[in-house]
Amino acid sequence: MKHKSIFAILLLMLGIGGYCGYRYYRDDVLPEKIIDETHDEQIKLFERVKPETGEKPLSNEETNDPLKPAEEVNDAVVGWITIEGTHIDFPICQAQDNDFYLHNGFDGRYNNELGCPFLDYRCESDFSGFNSIVYGHHMTRQRMFADIALFKDTAYLQSHRKGTLTLNDGVHNVDFFAYMNVKNTAPAYHAVFVSDSEKEEYIDYIFSDAVYILNYSADDLKRNDDLHLLLLSTCTYEFTDARGILIGIIE
Amino acid sequence: MIAKRLFATMVSSLLLFNTVSMTAFAEVALPDGAVKGLPERLTAMDSDGNVVSSDTGEYFFHVENMQYGTTYTKDVQLMNLRDDKAYHIYFYVEPLFKNGEIDLEKGCECTFWLDGQEFYKGTVTGEGNFDLTKEVYDCGLYNPGDSHTLKCSVIWNDLDVLVGVDNGHRLIDINGEHVLVGSQDSGYVEGEIEFKWIFYAAVDENYDPPKTGLLGVNNTFWIICIAVLAVLTGGMLLLVFFKKREKQKEKMHGKPDET
Numbered sequence: 442m443k444h445k446s447i448f449a450i451l452l453l454m455l456g457i458g459g460y461c462g463y464r465y466y467r468d469d470v471l472p473e474k475i476i477d478e479t480h481d482e483q484i485k486l487f488e489r490v491k492p493e494t495g496e497k498p499l500s501n502e503e504t505n506d507p508l509k510p511a512e513e514v515n516d517a518v519v520g521w522i523t524i525e526g527t528h529i530d531f532p533i534c535q536a537q538d539n540d541f542y543l544h545n546g547f548d549g550r551y552n553n554e555l556g557c558p559f560l561d562y563r564c565e566s567d568f569s570g571f572n573s574i575v576y577g578h579h580m581t582r583q584r585m586f587a588d589i590a591l592f593k594d595t596a597y598l599q600s601h602r603k604g605t606l607t608l609n610d611g612v613h614n615v616d617f618f619a620y621m622n623v624k625n626t627a628p629a630y631h632a633v634f635v636s637d638s639e640k641e642e643y644i645d646y647i648f649s650d651a652v653y654i655l656n657y658s659a660d661d662l663k664r665n666d667d668l669h670l671l672l673l674s675t676c677t678y679e680f681t682d683a684r685g686i687l688i689g690i691i692e
Numbered sequence: 693m694i695a696k697r698l699f700a701t702m703v704s705s706l707l708l709f710n711t712v713s714m715t716a717f718a719e720v721a722l723p724d725g726a727v728k729g730l731p732e733r734l735t736a737m738d739s740d741g742n743v744v745s746s747d748t749g750e751y752f753f754h755v756e757n758m759q760y761g762t763t764y765t766k767d768v769q770l771m772n773l774r775d776d777k778a779y780h781i782y783f784y785v786e787p788l789f790k791n792g793e794i795d796l797e798k799g800c801e802c803t804f805w806l807d808g809q810e811f812y813k814g815t816v817t818g819e820g821n822f823d824l825t826k827e828v829y830d831c832g833l834y835n836p837g838d839s840h841t842l843k844c845s846v847i848w849n850d851l852d853v854l855v856g857v858d859n860g861h862r863l864i865d866i867n868g869e870h871v872l873v874g875s876q877d878s879g880y881v882e883g884e885i886e887f888k889w890i891f892y893a894a895v896d897e898n899y900d901p902p903k904t905g906l907l908g909v910n911n912t913f914w915i916i917c918i919a920v921l922a923v924l925t926g927g928m929l930l931l932v933f934f935k936k937r938e939k940q941k942e943k944m945h946g947k948p949d950e951t
Contacts, residue, residue, distance in 0.1 A: 447932055454925045455925070457917075458921040458925070462918060465914035465918065468914065469914065469915075539902040540902065543902055543903065576904050577904060579905065586904065625901035626901060630901060633894045636827075639830055675904045676903070676905045684901075
C-alpha cells in the first residue's frame, strides 16, 4: 500500500515535470528557435544591402547615395548605424508611427516581433533635427539593440566610442559620449525643439540625469550651433519601463 | 497758446477683437508636433477677459489714434488648466496693416515681458532684439495648473516718423524739445496700426513610448518548476532509498538473534 502511494506520487511528479518541460519548449525554446532563424535571415538581408562604404570602391550610384541598395528593398530606410566592435550594424527605417517597425522587419513584413531599428516618426528623416531618436529591441543573445545596455559601463563606451551613421548624403561619424538610464516617459524622448533655450534645457537635462558623460561639458554642446544628437534607445530591466539610451553627436 | 507736448489729444484705445481671416505675412514654419492654436483648457486671456482663439491661436492688438508718449499695455495670462499634460507655449507676431499719415510701425516701440522679465524690445512689427515675425518665442513649459503672465507695452516715442507728413501739422521747438502742433491747434493726425500674436502649443499627444522589450524570452518560470520537481522527486527517491536501506540493516541485525 505504502509503496503504491509513493509510486503514484512519483508518477504525478513526473507528469507535472513533463508538462513543465512541454511548456518550457513551447514558450521558450520554440520562440527562441523561430527568432533565431528569423534573425539569421534578417542578417543575411542586411549583409546584402549594407552600404559598402569602406572596403571596396563605390559605384557612381552608390557614391551619390550609399543607401541605394537598401532603398531598393525598402524605401523607408533613412540611415544605417554601425558601431565597430559591437553587434550594432543595422539599417534604420522610419514609419508614420513608432509601432510598425516594432513588429515588422526591414523588408516591411512581419518577422516574429524581431522588428527593425527605426527612427522616431517625429524626427527629421535626414537626421538634421536637434535630436534623432532610434529605437530597437533588446533581444537575447545580444541581438538587435541589446548591446546598447552594455554601454552602461563607462569602460565599454570608452572602447566603443566611435560609430558611423550612413545617410543618403554620405557617411557621418558619430561620437558617443553619454549613457542614460531613464523611464520610457522621460524628457529624453522629447523630439520637438523650437527655441534655443529649449535645446539648452535639454542639454542640461542630459548632463544632470546621465549615468555618465565623457569628454564634453554642457557648455561645449551649447556652443555648438550645429549640434545634432543621436539617441539609440532600447529597453533595459533595472526597473519598470526602464530604458537605456546611448547618446552621441553626429559629426 | 498751449503748446502741446507733442502731438495732442487723442482718443486712444486698445481694442482687442477676434475676427476672421486677416492677411498673414509671417513665414514661421511650425515644427513637427506643434499645433497652431491652443488645445482645450490651455488658455490665454487678457485682463479684459478676451481670450485667444483656441483654433487659430490669434490675438489681435489694435491701436487707433495713438497718442504720442502714452504707453498702452496689455497683460495676457497664459494658463494650463488641464490636469493631464504639460505643454510648451510659443508665440510670434504677424504685422497686419498700418494706416494713416504717420508710419506708426516705425514710430512705436514695443516691449514684451514674461513674468516681469523683458525679452523683446523693438518695433510693433516684430523687428527688435530678435525678429519676432520669424523666430518664435518660447513662453515656457506649462505643467498642469501652471500660469504665467505675458505683458506687452506699446508707446509712440519717435517723432522722426512725422517727417514728410503734410497735413498742417508742424514740429516746433519748445525749451529744446520737439513738439508737434496741429493745424488750428487741433493736433490730430490719423494713424492706426494692428498686429496680432499667434500662440501655439507643442504637444506630444500622439507619442507612445515604443515597447522595445526583451522578446527572446528570458522566461525562467518553467525551468524553475522543472528544477523544483526534480529536487522533490530526487528527495523522495532518496527517502525511499534510505528507508529501504534502514530496513535491510534491521533485517541484517535481526538475523543472529533468530539463529
